[in-house]
Amino acid sequence: MTTVRDGARALRRPARGLLAGVLMVAFLAPFYLMLRNALMDTRTLTSPEWSWWPSTMHWENFTSLFSDPMVNMGQALANSLLIAAITAPVSTLLASAAGFALARIPVPGRGVVLGLVLATLMIPGSATFVPTFVVVGSLGGINTLWGIIAPGLFNPFAVLLFRNFYLQFPREIEEAARLDGLGWLGIYRRIALPSSGAMLASLGALAFIDSWNAFLWPLVIGQDPTAWTAQIALSTFLTAQTVNLPGLFAGAVVTITPLVVMFLVAQRHIVEGIAHTGLKG
Secondary structure, X not given: OHHHHHHHHHHHHHHHHHHHHHHHHHHHHHHHHHHHHHOOOHHHHOOOOOOOOOOOOOOHHXXXXXXOOOOOHHHHHHHHHHHHHHHHHHHHHXXXXXHHHHHHOOOOOHHHHHHHHHHHHHXXXXXXXXXXXXXXXXXXXXXXXXXXXXXXXXXXXXXXXXXXXXHOOOHHHHHHHHHOOOOHHHHHHXXXXXXXXXXXXXXXXXXXXXXXXXXXXXXXXXXOHHHOOHHHHHHOOXXXXXXXXXXXXXHHHHHHHHHHHHHHHHHHHHHHHHHHOOOOO
């Protein structure tokens, strides 16, 4: 029996290694294709003959990306970075505070508020898009960065995750804090918030990625080129009038780099944060 188990374990190891290798190739293939295509010219890129790597690397595709007079890619990247840098921490802190209130503060109507938060998750975004646009437009948010930022500051899904997290918070610590004279705000600020570092990091990273990849709302609000985000600027390389495939792939490499860095930095926190919500598997 022991020999059979040892043999099964010996077979599992190379199988797991093979599976990990296949998954790694599948994960890295899109990045390889983007970089390969970004370093080609249009003729080589559209050629029917396949080449694994360009014989002549056209690094000027990246320099021309920032020298194009029609598209200010530098400003678009700065806009995306500013929007994501504001949206991620603010929306995460608001969700954390709301989740703590729904989980720990016994106030009348708490169940009704929780039901309203759940209801917002059931309403499709297409149903609220036009009313949101009307409200933001009436407040003068067209062609402004705050008009792009404001609707994304409330994340009901993050509120529910934080609520589940704070429901598991030990009541003994909470009672000890109240004996020391802390109110609900003090308990949240001094005890609950510092203990939710993994959740803050994981949901903040996901909020940053979601804000960076947003396309439709910034496209509608940021009609002026000065308010374009990186995704909007990237879409101008492939239109009905112009097709600039090398520029498109070079822009894709540039715009995806911050997301890759964000994922590599926050990967461990994302896994820990999801595990703490009880959403394992």
